[in-house]
Amino acid sequence: MKLTEMSAEELASFKAEVQKKYDDFKAQGLSLNMARGKPSAEQLDLTEGLLTAVKSSEDCFAEDGTDCRNYGGLDGLPEAKALFAPMLGVTPDELIICGNSSLNIMYDTIAKFVLFGTGDGEKPWKDTKVKWLCPVPGYDRHFLITEKMGFELVNIPMDKNGPDMDMVEKLVAEDDTIKGIWCVPMYANPTGTTYSDEVVKRLAAMKTKAKDFKIFWDNAYCIHHLSDTPDKLLNILDECEKAGNPDRVYMLASTSKVTFPGAGVAMIASSEKNIKYLKSMMTVQTIGYDKINQLRHVKFFGTYENLMEHMKKHRAIIEPKFKIVLDTLEKEIAPLGIGSWEKPNGGYFISFNALNGCAKRICQLCKEAGVVLTGAGATYPYGKDPDDSNIRIAPTFPPENELKIAADVFATAVKLASVEKLLAK
Template sequence: MEFGKLSKTELKTLQAQLAKKFDACKAMGLKLNMARGKPSAEQLDLSLDMLDQITSRSNVVLPDGTDCRNYGLADGLPEMRGMLGKMMGLPAENVIVGGNSSLNMMFDAISCCMTHGLPGGKPWCLEEHRKFLCPSPGYDRHFGVTEYFGFELITVPMLPTGPDMDVVEKLVFSDPDIKGIWCVPKYSNPTGITYSDETVRRFAALKPAAPDFRIFWDNAYCVHDLTDTPDHLLNLWDECQKAGNPDLPVFFASTSKITFPGAGVAAMGASDNNLQVFRKHYKYQTIGPDKLNQLRHLLFLKKVGGIPAQMCRQRAIIAPKFEAVEQIFEQELAGKGVAAWTKPNGGYFISVDVTPGCAKRTVALCKEAGVTLTGAGATFPYHKDPQDSNIRVAPTYPPLEEVKQAAKLFCLCAQMAVCEKLLES
């Protein structure tokens, strides 16, 4: 029963049925939040033991004499650089482990380029026009950073293989005002896809017009598998070395969704040439990161059998939520021509494309019935989805039963929105 094939009379009947269900939902007084990629309390409990790793009886002095309580060690604990470097696919010596937020490290990297620039270019703040590529749908906070710094945000379509590389190559090759591109290469936010090998190789082989063009490779979900058939991402570091483009990418990751979102450990990585610029920035910015929290992470993650083991425990909590949402979407929406959605092998999001022109209305209806979703349009530059179609669904935060309720409500609201739209036309 495709909605588009229904007569106006049939649609009106349907609308009345949906409205009745909606009123019943509203009467339940739901108060659920599926807006952000936020781990649930149950997930956070997985890392509670981390808090016992350093206590008053611990040894906080490393074998080399470094007292983790005191100042210093701007690059972070060497062993932590190794652990996160391995996770990111980078040599430890090219990794800087920082504070609790990889977003902060990305922001600082852009800020550093704004005020000081990169080899071959001038400070970006002195560029009259500066532009940044934003594969969309994408991560709103990425886009926000470059919007804050006055970049023109240029939408690049997202394909099942990653950003449309024909578009990327053409733009980057021809326009020296384009200084970078935001990428979430594995389990992309929000579409959940992983860049294909060809996409990664084409990134590594880019020939940008701007000598100071950089790929901001936010590998936020690099170990966040949810199924027995996880995606595999080609290593951009290796590919860039092969392609003779080692300075092209800057890598980011964190333990925010491995341990604690608010008290995790973030890392960045880059070539020696790039690190020379960023290390100078950090040299003036701080006397060093919180090494105790790094030590806490190191001891805990080793104790639980490493990052992969910890991620298995995370998966056990998250995967059923994704499965539940997909099952409900399948039951409620399949064959109706109302929406298409992704079935990711990992990450934090399901991306839904409702009938164009219906995303805002769907989100508003959900809100009315007590379920907060990411604002429609948030996944596009300037919060403007040209199709008004994409909605990011984040199933991790509420408990499973609530996720189910929310998913059902979502399906109802999407159908209502499409009904309305069809009746208008």
């Protein structure tokens, strides 16, 4: 029976039962974490061989004879570019291999545009008001970058195909202060959505009043599949070129959840014109990134095909964890009609939508019972979810035995917060 169909007496009885179960959890002194999309220790162990892939000084030479211990190689080793270019569907000439963090690349690139402009002949963004489009629910660290830069953040609703393109097209056509949009186009954080072909084509072709409008295409989960029928994503760089906007998009990815989050490699891809512009500014800040680490990755994987085989090992570890959470939601929440979610086909998160006005209370109840979640509101700019309903669940880090308990605590908190809300009415 759905909770909204219960009488006041039935709700009170339901609340008493759920409260007892919740109090039992609190008494256990739990300390469980489903807050961030971190690989588990078991996943990190998959890449142990990376630590010894370069064993001595004799191993430190690239294919062209470059001594990776020394200066140089501004845009990355040629063999590293060749290895990772297929991740984003680009050529090595359209790619720069950087340090370990794509988030750092995004921050750094936007900071360059603020200080020096985009290279499109328009003035630097520090000299003008800037607005930025933010598909919601979305990635909190994206929003923080543009918030800290002083941009005005504009919510764009997401649906099963991606951002609301009618809204996006209208806004960018009318307002030249709108300079860009955040996109996690495949297995989006947190919804798991992969943008449809139509959405990709419309983003590439839309008319923008700002001549220096940019798409930041953070394809963080492009090889993180959870099924034998992975989603397909249209190549936006190709579509931008076809539409006459070849310099509109910056594509990003990393091995943060493939090898070691603290010691992977990250990359940015764009048109050759944009890459040339970025490199012209990079020469001021670095003579080159960590080539030995790039070489480690090349020696460890060898080929892109081997990299994709490696990702099957990750799937074998995390797919059962997603199943634990999804099965719990289906068993405990679905019959009561007090939440909604999608089964993602890849990525690292499950996006849960509670009854309006319940997300903060659910997170509070979980915290008090010893289960840490990403804070309610984090999936919206400024940390403000207008409906107070969305919660991002990250199942990957805890061991399965702990995850089962954490999922049960979460479901209990959802029930308790929901019945409190209904009784308060």
